[in-house]
Amino acid sequence: MGLSALCPGAGQVYNGSYWKVPIVVGLGVYFLSDWLDNNRRYLDYKAKFQADPQNLGYLRVREFYHDQRDSFTWYFLILYFANIADAYVDASLYGFNVGGDLSIRMMPVRSGLPDGSPQLQLRLTF
Numbered sequence: 049m050g051l052s053a054l055c056p057g058a059g060q061v062y063n064g065s066y067w068k069v070p071i072v073v074g075l076g077v078y079f080l081s082d083w084l085d086n087n088r089r090y091l092d093y094k095a096k097f098q099a100d101p102q103n104l105g106y107l108r109v110r111e112f113y114h115d116q117r118d119s120f121t122w123y124f125l126i127l128y129f130a131n132i133a134d135a136y137v138d139a140s141l142y143g144f145n146v147g148g149d150l151s152i153r154m155m156p157v158r159s160g161l162p163d164g165s166p167q168l169q170l171r172l173t174f
Contacts, residue, residue, distance in 0.1 A: 052135035059135025
């Protein structure tokens with residue numbers, strides 16, 4: 049969990065879940081690049097609106113990029129904390145063995161009821 053907090057994806061590598069690393073890193077890079085792009089556009093339209101305060105189109109576009117930038121901030125934070133939680137759960141279940149004899153059997157049984165109606169019995173075997 050600590051490794052994932054320091055470097056996203058490192059906890060997954062430590063736990064042996066290598067297939068999760070490209071997902072975490074890829075989404076992180078995507079969210080960060082979109083955040084940077086929206087921040088650049090927000091600052092650009094902020095400067096345009098300050099130069100021409102009568103043009104309300106600049107204000108609307110500026111606020112759009114501001115909202116988009118804030119949304120990608122939340123997406124990145126959610127990904128970061130989900131990455132840490134995933135590393136914790138994966139480490140907690142590391143030694144859990146499902147085994148090869150996990151089975152479900154359904155079989156009809158005779159009813160112990162006086163009318164003799166059929167019943168279905170479900171058995172889980174571990």
